[in-house]
Structure formats: structure tokens, C-alpha cells
Amino acid sequence: MSSRSSRWARWPGTWFTVALALVLAGVLLLTPGRGQTRPGPPDGGPPPAASTTAPPVVKDAEWMRPLRPGEKPPQFVLFSFDGAGSHEHWSRYLALAKSVNAHFSGFLSGIYLLTDEQRPHYTGPGHKPGAASIGFGGSAAEVATRVQDLNAAVAAGHQIGTHYNGHFCTGAEPSVGRWTAKGWTDEIGQFSRFVDDARDHLGLHLSAHDVTGGRTPCLEGNWAEAFPAMRDAGYTFDSSQPSDGVKWPTRLDGIWEFWMPYVKVPALHKKVIMMDYNLWYQFNHARNDPSHAEQYTQATLETYRTAYRAAFDGNRAPLVIGNHFNDWAGGAFSRAAEGFMGEVCARPETVCATYAEVTKWMSLQDPAVLEKYRSMPPAQAG
Ligand SMILES: [Zn+2]
Structure with a gap:
């Protein structure tokens, strides 16, 4: 505290900057549609028209600066x-994240913005119109609720x-692993259309x-085909490829790869990609057996804690926790993610952030300082 006050005292201009920021914040709060945290009616009714509400302004956190x-x-x-x-x-996650000052990322399946009746509006590369390996968005009311959830997430600073x-995974051919760049461009173009239509x-x-x-x-795909399509779409990151241990994001072909780490699962004495489905498969071949839910939750929590500790004490590489919004194995993996979010995001020197935030943070660092950490071995649990 004292070092901060003395630093501010040495730089009187800071006070002017703060005062100016406060005035600007006041202006933003008074502007209609700005600063509201829960746009749209809370009762599941239709959301407001796009033109009445400007995108929310989310302030940068204290840690968004070059390292000292x-x-x-x-x-x-x-x-x-x-x-x-x-x-x-x-x-559940919006409430929990708010309570521990966490930001997280939701990777939306685009067809969840289409009602079941609108399924012919989607044609997957090499597939028939309306075909998909997952369900569509349900009723119009369910899609409207989803739009409100997404709006609440964006307003709270999530990505x-x-x-x-x-x-389309292996077996649902042609699966994503067989798609050409043209197929990926088609898929991404349709995703973009569903989002803009919903807007x-x-x-x-x-x-x-x-x-x-x-x-x-x-986590499938032929990256030599997928990455050029992602780049053409203006994408700047991907978080699908596995790494051995917890590794710093790597720039591949103009895209930041945020690796999905293989980490030690203490309960299994082996390494598994730290993603709910992969863990479930290793626990019991992904059979839906809720009777082991508590055991799987504890084993997953222990895996998260071990990987976190290895990174925290080692190379400080960002730790990606990959999950689905689901209740597999009696909700075992949701409870593990919720438990870990609740405990880890409130820890000192720890920030639960989005991909956009970590990408921006990396861009603010002295490359030589970052390189020192990048060149350390990927974090492995002992
Ligand atoms: Zn999935």
C-alpha cells in the first residue's frame, strides 16, 4: 500500500488521469443502455431489439499491464x-463467476441459435440439410432464453x-477431421450467419x-486445412490441440494455440487431456453411471489442483480447463469445474480470465520477459 501511495505521489498527473476516468465513467453510466448488467427482461420474455442497447463496456482489471x-x-x-x-x-456459472471475480469463455454451438424448426437452415460440409450430431436450439422461447444468457455473459465480461x-466427430463422416479449408470456411460462415441473424x-x-x-x-481437425480458414475468418486463437504438460500459448500460422494439456491424473496414475469427456472416458469409458459421481468429482478436482500447482510453481503458463455445459456422470464434471472455479479464482496471484484477456495481456509484455517463461519446460505434475 505504501509503495503504491508513494509512487502516485511522485506522479501527480495520475490524479488527473483518475479524475478524468471517473468523469468518463459517469458519462458512460448515464448513457442509455450502457452499464446495465442484465439486459432484457428477466422473465424469459422477448429480448430488446438490438438497436436499443449498446454493447457493454467492460473495464480492464488491475493486472492488465506489463509485469513489473x-x-x-x-x-x-x-x-x-x-x-x-x-x-x-x-x-450457475454466471452467479459463481461473479462471486469470485472470474471471467470465463463459452464456446457456442451455432445451431443452438436455431429453433428445431429452423434446422434445414444449416447444412454441414458434406452433410444433408438439417443433419447434426447434436440437437438444435429447441423452441423459440428456449432460443430467446439462450440469447439472454449470452447477453448476460457478454455484459459481465465473459467471452x-x-x-x-x-x-461431427470421427464416425459421423465426413467428420471435421476430413474437412478441407473450403469445408471449414463454409462451417465458419454459417456460424457467423447464425450469430449475426440472432443479433x-x-x-x-x-x-x-x-x-x-x-x-x-x-478436439478434432486437420489443422493444415482448418487454420487457414480460421485465419481468413479473422480468428486469432484456437484451444483444441493437445500439449504434453501445461504450456504457454504458441503462435501457429498466425493463430494463438492455447493448448489443451495432457496432465497427470493422480487417481489413475496416468496422463489424460484435461477435458471433462477425456477424463470420463478414462474413468469408465464414458458410461453414464451416476453412482460414481462423487468419486469422479474428487479425482477431477485433484487433477485440476495438481496441474495448477505445477504451473504456479513452474512456468506460470495459463491453465486451460476444458469442459462442457452438461451433467455427464451425474454432474460429476460440472461439480468439479464449479468447485475449482470457486476455490482457485480467489487465490492470490491467480486470475481467471478469457482468451481475449490473456491474449491482450501477452501483447503488453516485454517479449524478452515473456520468453523467459515460455522457454521453461511445460509444467508437469511430479
Ligand atoms: Zn463438444
Whole structure:
């Protein structure tokens, strides 16, 4: 505290800057549609028209600055949820994140913005119109609720990315792993159209150009084909490829890859990609057996804690926690993610942030300082 006051005392201009910022903040709060945290009616009614509400302004946090000499990077934790369609999960995670000052990322499946009747509006690359490996958005009321959830997320500073549309994994051929760049461009173009249509007609406070990356279905894809399409769409990050241990994001082909780490699962004495489905598969071949829910929750929590500790004490690489909005295995993995978000985001030197925030933070650093951490070995639990 004292070092901060003396630094401010040495720089009287700071007070002017703060005063100016306060005045500007007041202006923003008085501007209609700005500063509201829960746009739209809370009763599930139709959302407001797009033109009445400007996008929310989310202030940068204290840690969004270059590191001071000798200071370690904050331990970033990136909670990311694929699908991002479930109202129940949005409600739970939005409330929890607010209570621990966390930001997270929802990777939206684009067809969740289409009602079931609108399914012919989507044609996956190489598939028939209306075909998909996951459900569509349900009724018009369910889609409207989803739009409100997404708006609440955006207003609270969370990030919306893409989980693409049809979720075609190996076996649902042609699956994403077989798509050419042209196929990916088609898929991304349709995702963008669903988002912009929802913006124009359903009051979604998000445009296709706000979406800057995401996660592929089942972490699959031929990257040599997918990445050029992502780049053409203006995407700046992906979070699908596995890394051995917790590793700093790497720039591949103009895209930041936020790796999905293989980490030690203490309960299994082996390494697994730290994603709910992959853990579930290793626990019991992804059979839906709720009787082991508590055991899986504890084993997953222990995995998160071990990986976090290894990164915190090691290279401080951002830790990606990949999950879905689902209740697999009796909700075991949701409870693990919620438990970990609740405990880790409130820890010292720890920031639960979005991909956009971590990307911006990296861009503010002295490359030589960041390189020192990047060149450390990927964090591995002992
Ligand atoms: Zn998925």
C-alpha cells in the first residue's frame, strides 16, 4: 500500500488521469443502455431489439499491464465450456463467476441459435440439410432464453467463442477431421450467419466479428486445412490441440494455440487431456453411471489442483480447463469445474480470465520477459 501511495505521489498527473476516468465513467453510466448488467427482461420474455442497447463496456482489471521488474506472470486459469447452450449451466456459472471475480469463455454451438424448426437452415460440409450430431436450439422461447444468457455473459465480461455447428466427430463422416479449408470456411460462415441473424432479429449483443476463435468438436481437425480458414475468418486463437504438460500459448500460422494439456491424473496414475469427456472416458469409458459421481468429482478436482500447482510453481503458463455445459456422470464434471472455479479464482496471484484477456495481456509484455517463461519446460505434475 505504501509503495503504491508513494509512487502516485511522485506522479501527480495520475490524479488527473483518475479524475478524468471517473468523469468518463459517469458519462458512460448515464448513457442509455450502457452499464446495465442484465439486459432484457428477466422473465424469459422477448429480448430488446438490438438497436436499443449498446454493447457493454467492460473495464480492464488491475493486472492488465506489463509485469513489473522481477514480477511473475499471474497464474491465469481459462475456464472454457463447449456448447454453451444450457440455461441451467449459464445461470450457475454466471452467479459463481461473479462471486469470485472470474471471467470465463463459452464456446457456442451455432445451431443452438436455431429453433428445431429452423434446422434445414444449416447444412454441414458434406452433410444433408438439417443433419447434426447434436440437437438444435429447441423452441423459440428456449432460443430467446439462450440469447439472454449470452447477453448476460457478454455484459459481465465473459467471452463467447465458437464450438462450430454440427459437432461431427470421427464416425459421423465426413467428420471435421476430413474437412478441407473450403469445408471449414463454409462451417465458419454459417456460424457467423447464425450469430449475426440472432443479433439482427433476436437482440443478441454479439456480432460474428466479436467471435475470435474457439474449440473444435472432440478436439478434432486437420489443422493444415482448418487454420487457414480460421485465419481468413479473422480468428486469432484456437484451444483444441493437445500439449504434453501445461504450456504457454504458441503462435501457429498466425493463430494463438492455447493448448489443451495432457496432465497427470493422480487417481489413475496416468496422463489424460484435461477435458471433462477425456477424463470420463478414462474413468469408465464414458458410461453414464451416476453412482460414481462423487468419486469422479474428487479425482477431477485433484487433477485440476495438481496441474495448477505445477504451473504456479513452474512456468506460470495459463491453465486451460476444458469442459462442457452438461451433467455427464451425474454432474460429476460440472461439480468439479464449479468447485475449482470457486476455490482457485480467489487465490492470490491467480486470475481467471478469457482468451481475449490473456491474449491482450501477452501483447503488453516485454517479449524478452515473456520468453523467459515460455522457454521453461511445460509444467508437469511430479
Ligand atoms: Zn463438444
